[in-house]
Amino acid sequence: MDHYSLVCAMHFGNTSSGIAYSLKREYCDDPMRITVPDWNAPSSVQISYKTPTTILLDSERKFVAFGYEAESKYAEFAEDEEHDEYFLCRRFKMLLNNTMRREEHGLQMTAKIADITEKKEMLAIDIFSLSIKYFRDLMVYTVDKKGIGVKTTDIRWVLTVPAMWSDPAKQFMTEAAERAGIPRANLVLALESEAASIYCSRLLVTSTELDETDDIFGDGKKYLIIAAKGEVVVFTVHEVTKDHHLKELAKASSGDCGGTCVDNDYKNTLTEILGEDFLEEFRLKYTGEYIELFQDFEMKKRTPLSENQTMITMRIPGMLSGFYEERKNQKLKEAFKNSTYNKSTRFEGDKVRITPALMKCFFASACVGIVDHVRDLLLEKLKHHKIDTIIMVGGFSESPILQAHIRSEFPDHRVVVPKEARLAVLRGAVLFGHNPSIISERMAKGSHGIASF
Known part of the structure; x- marks a missing residue:
């Protein structure tokens, strides 16, 4: 596609995704003038230029929401016990990576990905095509709303893929984009590592x-x-x-x-304290609260530690404490006090507090x-x-x-x-x-x- 007026890039990350764009005339004047829309994130996240790689579908597997909105809606459905028929898939790119490793002959169009309950499956190609279509429609809406004056046929779409992906995997993404309404002639695949290198080489440090x-x-x-x-x-x-x-x-x-290595070590610590059976039951019964359990930790991972900091505080969903007492006949505070982590963690009110040393331990393997x-x-x-x-x-x-x-x-x-x-x-x-x-x-x-x- 030699003639284009605007470039829109889509990046589906393992944990978060987003889009960015710039007009051709803006690029000629200032290549670094790139617009990255922000998302309506929870108050705890503040401004976010990416949204979770999460998609929500209804009982007929039709699109409902993506990102923060998908997680929020699913949590609402769960509170009203109306979530069983819905299909919530989180971090589906990471799930696709795991699927590729299991496939003997590489990624197949018939590959399936499970939802958050691990009880329902759906074709990966459909999940990606619906997600790409969501971003495509969002960009088309943005062009129209802002009066940018660019025809959809004059948009060059860039879809990022990991450098390690095989040719069949790249073909998979191309097919998903075509199903989402993006003509192959308008599509460019960019290797993630190369894209990052291009940006850094053009950035005034x-x-x-x-x-x-x-x-x-x-x-x-x-x-x-x-x-x-x-x-x-x-x-x-x-x-x-x-x-x-x-x-x-x-x-x-x-x-x-x-980063998921850090998440997993944090999750393993909670599992040792609360019990694997309890945490799994909590995940299935209060899925929205379970997601919230790890959202605050995600922010703390990127927060600098001060020299005199003694504890790191993270919020715990309100439902967790009552549910634990109901199932275990024990206060949640006692579970932390009686665990092997009693010197590095403690539960106070609706918050878990951990030592900086324990936080650093979560990073060790990564x-x-x-x-x-x-x-x-x-x-x-x-x-x-x-x-x-x-x-x-x-x-x-x-x-x-x-x-x-x-x-x-x-x-x-x-x-x-x-x-x-x-x-x-x-x-x-x-x-x-x-x-x-x-x-x-x-x-x-x-x-x-x-x-x-």
């Missing part, structure tokens, strides 16, 4: 991060990008070419050491996994390339605990975290949509031989 005279994106510069997101962390190495394009130096690699992978790349596989800069992007990269760990483990490397690192992929995808040729070289995933001598 503030002097608080770099010396004003230093240029880490100059000709011949090489850097490692850590795209730390929900479940998977992707590692990519790029070099800036003489024509200011980007060249991939090594095939993208990944590790299961993303930090070790990321550091091991980076060390293998920089000090072993790519040691002759003399890479001295590490760029961190993705929502998990905004965690001060993770940033501090990377800096302490690699003191000889410059670690750069751009502002709003969670939006680097989304904004970079818009830039890629305007100039797909900016990536000049990629490493082949494999090679095929037809003869040997």
Whole structure:
């Protein structure tokens, strides 16, 4: 599609998703003038430029809501005990990743994803097509409401995909987009790690991060990008070419050491304190409250710890305390007091308080996994390339605990975290949509031989 007036990028992350866009004429004047709409998030989240990767469908599997609205509506239905017929699917991209790993011959169009109750399934292609259609319709509505004056046929759509995904998986997303009403001629697929790299290379890094005279994106510069997101962390190495394009130096690699590792360790701690049977019953009976249980923790993951901070406070859904007392015949406060975590946790009123040391423990496995992978790349596989800069992007990269760990483990490397690192992929995808040729070289995933001598 050579003739276009606007680029709209869609990014479906493991935990959160969003869209961003810019007009072609705006790009020509200022490439970094990219609009990222905000979402009507809960008061605890404040302003959010992404919304949970959650879709809600009715009994006939027709679209009801997406993101925060989907979780809120499902919680309301659950309170009125009207939720059984609904289909709520959270973090479905992560579920798709797990499905791909199980499939012997790669991702199939017949692959299915389970809902939050794990009792109902639906074709993954339908879930993604409905989600893409929601974002497509939202963009078309925005164009009309703001009077931007762009025809739908003049929109170039960019859909991000992980660099590790196979060709069949990319074809899967293309098919989902076509079912959502996006013509193939108007669609561009962007690799998430490349999009993040494009954004960072175009970003004017503030002097608080770099010396004003230093240029880490100059000709011949090489850097490692850590795209730390929900479940998977992707590692990519790029070099800036003489024509200011980007060249991939090594095939993208990944590790299961993303933010969900932290979530899982937090969940495991609650499971030890409350009991696996109780937490599972609470999840099924009060699904909305169960989701809320982890929302505040998600915010605390990205909150810096002060030097004199003694405890971290997180809200607990009101229904949890009464339900625990009903099922266990014991006060929730006593459960925390009698657990092995009684010195690092306590329950007060409607809040759980944990020590900073315990919070750091939740990050341990993720930090070790990321550091091991980076060390293998920089000090072993790519040691002759003399890479001295590490760029961190993705929502998990905004965690001060993770940033501090990377800096302490690699003191000889410059670690750069751009502002709003969670939006680097989304904004970079818009830039890629305007100039797909900016990536000049990629490493082949494999090679095929037809003869040997």
